[in-house]
Amino acid sequence: MSSPRVTRIVWPLFRIVIGLLFTCHGLSSLFGFFGGKGGTGESVPVGTWPGWYAALIQLVCGLLVLVGLFTRPAAILASGSMAYAYFVVHQPHGLMPIQNGGVTPALYSWTFLLIAVLGPGAWSLDELITTRRSSPPAVREPEHV
Template identity: 45%
Template sequence: MMKFLDAYTEHSYALLRIVAGLGFMAHGVHKFFGFPIAFEYPMNAMTYGAGAIELVGGALIILGLFTRPAAFIASGMSAVGYWLVHGTGGLFPLANGGELLMLYCFIFLFIAARGAGIWSIEGKTAKS
């Protein structure tokens, strides 16, 4: 059974990268375009910066282009967002509502360490 699962390690990693990038990019779309629902907080320098990182970084991670730096910046933004927004409400993510940012932080840190992998622009150009 394990050898069967080992055959799909690269594919499951690519799916993790793409789905995490899509979810992250959706937050940027929400902030800038009010889709699928209106963004309920006032836009300021911090939300513009976070939205830009979510939108552009998420797209780069999905495409697998400049994946390591984009994922590293997204990881750092998630950590900062966690501590500035959610960390003030207590230490525990379940209590302060920061579980999503905590997961994004560590998923993107993993992607920054691992690289783009298959199904990526970087993977296609490396073989050429």
């Protein structure tokens, strides 16, 4: 049994951490940050399929999920890209993720699917935009001179 108050705090923190970690994968692959490709400090050559495009998706979708902007579409794209990575890159080397090195893409795929289904939660730009759109405009009193 979960408390709505705890969920309101933990869910956005979960989304933020997952977005940050995914962003770091993109930065690592695109720019060699954090050790780059395979810890060598190298980046993926621009335009190479599928690595460069996957890294771009990781960077952009990770940032969007991190700040909670267009969260659901970004999470769907991230989930799909990780499912592709699992089935195309990892599964040919073994059935189970623990055998084929695909634990990380499998976890990311399901995690982003969960974020897409449940939405961004509190502390997101999506929530801020929705709140501002749904609240009536403030009525300002005329200033007397």
